[in-house]
Amino acid sequence: xxxxxxxxxxxxxxxxxxxxxxxxxxxxxxxxxxxxxxxxxxxxxxxxxxxxxxxxxxxxxxxxxxxxxxxxxxxxxxxxxxxxxxxxxxxxxxxxxxxxxxxxxxxxxxxxxxxxxxxxxxxxxxxxxxxxxxxxxxxxxxxxxxxxxxxxxxxxxxxxxxxxxxxxxxxxxxxxxxxxxxxxxxxxxxxxxxxxxxxxxxxxxxxxxxxxxxxxxx
Numbered sequence: 001x002x003x004x005x006x007x008x009x010x011x012x013x014x015x016x017x018x019x020x021x022x023x024x025x026x027x028x029x030x031x032x033x034x035x036x037x038x039x040x041x042x043x044x045x046x047x048x049x050x051x052x053x054x055x056x057x058x059x060x061x062x063x064x065x066x067x068x069x070x071x072x073x074x075x076x077x078x079x080x081x082x083x084x085x086x087x088x089x090x091x092x093x094x095x096x097x098x099x100x101x102x103x104x105x106x107x108x109x110x111x112x113x114x115x116x117x118x119x120x121x122x123x124x125x126x127x128x129x130x131x132x133x134x135x136x137x138x139x140x141x142x143x144x145x146x147x148x149x150x151x152x153x154x155x156x157x158x159x160x161x162x163x164x165x166x167x168x169x170x171x172x173x174x175x176x177x178x179x180x181x182x183x184x185x186x187x188x189x190x191x192x193x194x195x196x197x198x199x200x201x202x203x204x205x206x207x208x209x210x211x212x213x214x215x216x217x218x
Contacts, residue, residue: 012134022049023184030196033063044073047212052078068093102130137162144168151180178218
């Protein structure tokens with residue numbers, strides 16, 4: 001994936017070079033934020049370089065500064081629903097922000113800080129409103145309800161719109177979504193499995209390698 005595939009638009013922050021080269025975002029939800037550490041290391045070692053930590057895990061913002069400086073991986077904060085959360089995440093070193101809904105004020109905070117932001121939406125009105133407000137790319141959520149063809153359909157009226165599907169993305173969906181023009185795909189359970197609950201890290205590494213291989217098929 002090159003700069004020409006997903007160029008920066010005026011008034012918006014472009015996706016990182018790391019994400020363009022490795023177009024998979026791993027979404028982590030844990031009972032304790034300290035459980036993130038080993039899982040992030042395994043993901044990064046096996047080619048998944050972008051990790052979204054969700055605010056549904058208590059203590060995520062407090063633990064973020066200990067993770068944000070890791071080499072070869074970018075740590076974003078997801079499930080951001082308020083301006084205060086957005087500012088705390090940015091102050092803590094978040095590489096990007098992800099929201100489950102379209103909140104224009106959160107997009108503005110990210111733009112002011114020159115931090116990529118991926119606001120969530122599903123309808124054309126929600127997605128275009130977020131894009132027009134300066135989103136790096138819009139998050140199609142929940143993506144499994146519409147399928148990869150939805151990304152292609154959106155490009156009809158909105159040819160410049162960049163998007164990231166999230167929610168129910170399986171291994172077989174990755175090349176289809178990337179082929180439809182997605183900047184990246186966002187994956188939770190199908191990639192992470194039970195790794196955050198004491199499951200096998202070797203199995204996680206194997207899943208990560210399969211995901212990276214599927215992404216290379218785009």
